[in-house]
Amino acid sequence: MSTILSIKDLRKSYADGFEALKGVTLDIEEGEILALLGPNGAGKTTMISTICGITMPTSGQVTVGGHDILNDYRAARRMIGLVPQEIALEPFEKVINTVRLSRGLFGLGRDDARIEDILRKLSLWDKRRNAVKELSGGMKRRVLIAKALAHEPRILFLDEPTAGVDVELRKDMWEIVRELKANGVTIILTTHYIEEAEAIADRVGVINSGELLLVEDKDSLMAQMGKKHIEVMLAEPVDAIPEVLRHYDLTLNGAGESFVYSYDIHGERTGITSLLNDVAKAGLVLRDVQTRQSSLEEIFVNLVSGEQA
Amino acid sequence: MNWAAVVAIYRFEMARFFRTLAQSFFSPVLSTSLYFIVFGTAIGSRIETIEGVSYGAFIVPGLVMLSVVTLSISNASFGIYFPKFLGTIYELLSAPINFLEVVIGYVGAAATKALFVGLVILATATFFVDIRIEHPFAMAAFLILTCLSFSLLGFIVGIWASNFEQMSLIPQLVITPLIFLGGTFYSITMLPPIWQTITLFNPVVYLVSGFRWSFYGLADVPIFFSLLAIAAFTGICLAIIWWIFKTGWRIRS
Numbered sequence: 001m002s003t004i005l006s007i008k009d010l011r012k013s014y015a016d017g018f019e020a021l022k023g024v025t026l027d028i029e030e031g032e033i034l035a036l037l038g039p040n041g042a043g044k045t046t047m048i049s050t051i052c053g054i055t056m057p058t059s060g061q062v063t064v065g066g067h068d069i070l071n072d073y074r075a076a077r078r079m080i081g082l083v084p085q086e087i088a089l090e091p092f093e094k095v096i097n098t099v100r101l102s103r104g105l106f107g108l109g110r111d112d113a114r115i116e117d118i119l120r121k122l123s124l125w126d127k128r129r130n131a132v133k134e135l136s137g138g139m140k141r142r143v144l145i146a147k148a149l150a151h152e153p154r155i156l157f158l159d160e161p162t163a164g165v166d167v168e169l170r171k172d173m174w175e176i177v178r179e180l181k182a183n184g185v186t187i188i189l190t191t192h193y194i195e196e197a198e199a200i201a202d203r204v205g206v207i208n209s210g211e212l213l214l215v216e217d218k219d220s221l222m223a224q225m226g227k228k229h230i231e232v233m234l235a236e237p238v239d240a241i242p243e244v245l246r247h248y249d250l251t252l253n254g255a256g257e258s259f260v261y262s263y264d265i266h267g268e269r270t271g272i273t274s275l276l277n278d279v280a281k282a283g284l285v286l287r288d289v290q291t292r293q294s295s296l297e298e299i300f301v302n303l304v305s306g307e308q309a
Numbered sequence: 310m311n312w313a314a315v316v317a318i319y320r321f322e323m324a325r326f327f328r329t330l331a332q333s334f335f336s337p338v339l340s341t342s343l344y345f346i347v348f349g350t351a352i353g354s355r356i357e358t359i360e361g362v363s364y365g366a367f368i369v370p371g372l373v374m375l376s377v378v379t380l381s382i383s384n385a386s387f388g389i390y391f392p393k394f395l396g397t398i399y400e401l402l403s404a405p406i407n408f409l410e411v412v413i414g415y416v417g418a419a420a421t422k423a424l425f426v427g428l429v430i431l432a433t434a435t436f437f438v439d440i441r442i443e444h445p446f447a448m449a450a451f452l453i454l455t456c457l458s459f460s461l462l463g464f465i466v467g468i469w470a471s472n473f474e475q476m477s478l479i480p481q482l483v484i485t486p487l488i489f490l491g492g493t494f495y496s497i498t499m500l501p502p503i504w505q506t507i508t509l510f511n512p513v514v515y516l517v518s519g520f521r522w523s524f525y526g527l528a529d530v531p532i533f534f535s536l537l538a539i540a541a542f543t544g545i546c547l548a549i550i551w552w553i554f555k556t557g558w559r560i561r562s
């Protein structure tokens with residue numbers, strides 16, 4: 001796979017001096033689905049807006065298919081489709097006309113067959129002659145997607161495509177995204193729903209306060225999520241982990257009143273039985289035992305709170 | 310040049326106009342008729358002729374200018390203000406287009422609509438008075454240039470405005486007074502000398518005078534100055550728009 005979008009040390013300070021992006025570096029591979037996960041105000045929209053030309057970068061470099069977004073903006077932008085976070089459409093215009101406008105803006109001639117294909121795929125064909133204002137919220141979001149696809153982009157940005165959308169529509173949206181990927185479109189979507197990243201992304205990036213904290217394959221994140229933790233609470237606190245328990249790689253908590261053992265739920269043996277035997281051998285008395293499973297959510301919360309600390 | 314984009318913008322803007330074509334046609338017909346009934350009949354019966362032209366015929370060029378200027382500004386300003394207001398401007402900003410293409414699309418559409426109304430008014434006027442056009446090419450050139458230059462001004466107003474009140478500020482506070490004081494309904498030679506001098510600072514005087522000259526060969530100021538004035542005005546508007554897009558003023562943060 002080759003890099004289709006390359007972001008190097010991208011910074012953005014708004015006119016009021018607020019630094020919304022603090023040096024983001026990221027390469028996106030052709031054909032992948034990348035989910036950018038981050039809380040409100042993290043800088044997700046700013047990042048997309050800067051790449052797409054809606055705001056000006058303060059410094060750094062972005063290339064799309066090798067084309068610089070400033071010096072070679074025409075070639076760069078032709079490759080990009082954008083579905084904005086907020087629904088913004090001309091209310092009185094017919095659906096099909098707004099989609100035709102989008103195609104024209106990107107320099108392409110009228111192609112009715114292509115537009116029909118897009119509208120059918122998005123279940124908008126029956127509504128093509130309706131004014132935009134007659135559509136439901138979910139339909140309007142589909143119109144935005146149709147507009148973004150009208151010029152056959154190779155990269156599609158979806159800024160919070162499922163925010164405030166009901167469960168059914170969210171599933172539909174995921175289906176649309178998967179189909180696009182099957183057609184070779186590279187997709188970058190932002191979300192603050194962890195399940196969404198889990199459900200459709202190939203890679204997950206975590207962004208907070210304008211910094212990209214982590215970018216990793218979803219599968220390896222899932223592998224980390226496959227870890228389970230068992231916390232053993234002791235009747236009497238200890239100063240250190242006893243020698244016989246060293247090889248379990250335990251972490252002692254707080255004042256030594258408990259320790260944590262982590263194991264892989266997919267592993268053949270969990271090692272819990274031998275651990276508990278060895279705990280007894282070491283002469284420790286258990287007060288309580290608790291297990292928990294790490295999730296993407298937890299990884300995310302740890303990253304984000306670690307950042308703020 | 311991304312001509313496909315220019316055509317797409319132009320078409321999209323004209324579509325709105327065609328949706329309300331009847332309204333676009335009948336309202337100027339009605340208002341022109343009213344002007345002739347009020348000005349032509351009531352006042353015209355007291356002022357017989359101005360330099361050999363009947364008063365009714367004399368005000369026709371001014372009437373056309375008044376509508377064309379007002380409409381050019383409002384068409385173009387709303388044309389670009391709505392995308393800002395609705396948020397659809399994101400698409401213009403992220404498309405592979407430059408400022409010139411955006412301006413040609415929006416200003417072209419706004420000017421076309423104003424031109425259409427201007428011609429409707431002219432046609433309506435022929436039902437009330439005898440009109441003579443001595444210099445048809447000059448007439449067409451003045452009309453088209455006026456539509457274009459004031460559409461450019463409207464485009465600037467639309468980009469500058471951040472609410473609906475501001476949208477009507479410039480037209481009402483600046484343009485309408487300038488037009489009424491610009492010799493639209495009278496010859497400035499009818500004014501006391503001191504006012505004639507003051508009036509020469511009003512750019513609309515040059516427009517109306519040049520336009521009227523193309524009809525009746527009568528001008529308040531030399532025709533050369535009229536041409537110069539409209540060329541300079543167009544140039545200034547273009548320069549401001551170029552600067553707006555270069556700096557992203559009020560559109561690209």
Ligand SMILES: Nc1ncnc2c1ncn2[C@@H]1O[C@H](COP(=O)(O)OP(=O)(O)O)[C@@H](O)[C@H]1O
Binds near residue numbers: 039042043
């Ligand atoms: N035009 C602007 N001027 C000043 N600050 C802005 C502007 N747009 C966004 N911000 C600030 O930048 C930060 C990131 O915003 P945004 O990119 O919209 O975050 P997200 O999309 O992740 O929710 C926020 O703190 C927001 O208040």
Ligand SMILES: [Mg+2]
Binds near residue numbers: 044045046160
């Ligand atoms: Mg956002």
